[in-house]
Amino acid sequence: xxxxxxxxxxxxxxxxxxVAFNCTYSNSASQSxxxxxxDCRKEPKLLMSVYSSGNEDGRFTAQxxxxxxxxxxxxxxxxxxxxxxxxxxxxxxxxxSKLTFGTGTRLQVTL
Amino acid sequence: DVKxxxxxxxxxxxxxxxxxxxxxxxMDHENxxxxxxDPGLGLRLIYFSYDVKMKEKGDIPEGYSVSREKKExxxxxxxxxSTNQTSMYLCASxxxxxxxxxxxxxxxxxxx
Numbered sequence: 001x002x003x004x005x006x007x008x009x010x011x012x013x014x015x016x017x018x019v020a021f022n023c024t025y026s027n028s029a030s031q032s033x034x035x036x037x038x039d040c041r042k043e044p045k046l047l048m049s050v051y052s053s054g055n056e057d058g059r060f061t062a063q064x065x066x067x068x069x070x071x072x073x074x075x076x077x078x079x080x081x082x083x084x085x086x087x088x089x090x091x092x093x094x095x096x097s098k099l100t101f102g103t104g105t106r107l108q109v110t111l
Numbered sequence: 112d113v114k115x116x117x118x119x120x121x122x123x124x125x126x127x128x129x130x131x132x133x134x135x136x137x138m139d140h141e142n143x144x145x146x147x148x149d150p151g152l153g154l155r156l157i158y159f160s161y162d163v164k165m166k167e168k169g170d171i172p173e174g175y176s177v178s179r180e181k182k183e184x185x186x187x188x189x190x191x192x193s194t195n196q197t198s199m200y201l202c203a204s205x206x207x208x209x210x211x212x213x214x215x216x217x218x219x220x221x222x223x
Contacts, residue, residue, distance in 0.1 A: 008151070032210050043201060043214035044154070087154070091210045098144070098169070099212055101154040 001026050004090055004102035012108045017078050021105045023088035024070040032091040033071045035062055037084045038104065044087055047073075078109045113138045115215035117202055123221045130189040132218050134202030142205040143185035144212065145169075145177065147198040154201065160185055192222045 005024045013019045025033075033050040048055065050062040050071050061074040071088055085106045089099035118133035136143065144159040146169075156169030160179040174196060178186040185204075189196055199219050203212040 004153075034210070043216050045214070046211050049211075089154075097142075097205070097210050098156060098159060099210070100156075101146075103151060103153040 002102065003027055003100045004088060006086075006088060006102040006105045008103050008105060010106040010108050012110060013078055015078055015080060015109055015111055017109075018074065018076045019078055019107065020072055020074045021086055021107075022070050022072050023102060023105075024068075025088075025090045026069070027090060027092070027100075028069060030090040030092075033062075033064060034089055034091075034099075035060075035071075035073050036087040036089065038087060039084045047086070075107075078107075080109050080111070083107055083109045113140075113204070113206075113213040115202060115204055115213050117200075117215040117218050119218050120216060121219050121221075123223065124189075124192050125223055126193060128189075128192050128222075130192050130220065130222075132187040132189075132200055132202075132220070134185045134187070134204075134215055135183050136185075136204040136213070137183065138204065138206060138213075139182060140204040140206050140213075141182070142207075143179065144203040144205070145175075145185065145187045146201045146203065147171070147196075148201055148217075149198050157187065192220075194222050196220065197222045 035047040036044040037047040038044040054063045059076045063072045085104040087104045092098045145157045146154045158177040202215040
């Protein structure tokens with residue numbers, strides 16, 4: 001089983017829609033979680049960290065479900081500029097605290 | 112602002128050539144990483160370094176080596192390039208006391 005699994009998509013949604021992605025992880029010892037965003041032909045950039053109690057940043061809400069070992073990202077009022085691939089690495093604490101990535105979920109927001 | 116730069120955006124090499132990919136960060140980060148990214152496989156860690164001259168294998172080190180002679184520079188070396196090493200290569204660095212990694216713009220390497 002892969003350490004991090006994501007539905008690759010694409011998720012095609014109209015502008016203004018609400019969309020949610022999940023990301024499951026297999027290592028129950030994982031302590032820290034993130035959502036990264038990667039635009040086409042660009043490098044990944046941190047979108048937000050995911051806290052145990054859930055957290056919100058504007059139109060973006062991240063949730064963590066430790067019992068079921070998944071994290072989620074909810075995007076409200078989607079914009080064309082939200083079109084990107086969303087990655088959810090987990091942290092392998094230890095030397096250098098490596099990140100383990102899934103394949104990412106591609107989101108395409110259309111008019 | 113953290114800046115991670117990579118020596119080339121696009122590179123075309125022939126099978127059997129020795130290839131050097133350079134990565135430089137300007138924030139005095141100790142931890143640096145090399146990934147490759149392929150469709151359907153995501154980002155996979157090749158090697159990482161947690162200090163000058165210190166390195167550890169990642170998940171897919173075969174066919175690669177690295178060099179970290181100075182803190183700001185982390186080089187990925189393909190000793191004898193093969194077509195299955197055609198990929199997007201991303202370098203990243205990480206500050207202490209943080210898990211966030213900062214990525215360079217990537218090098219798209221084609222081996223023919």
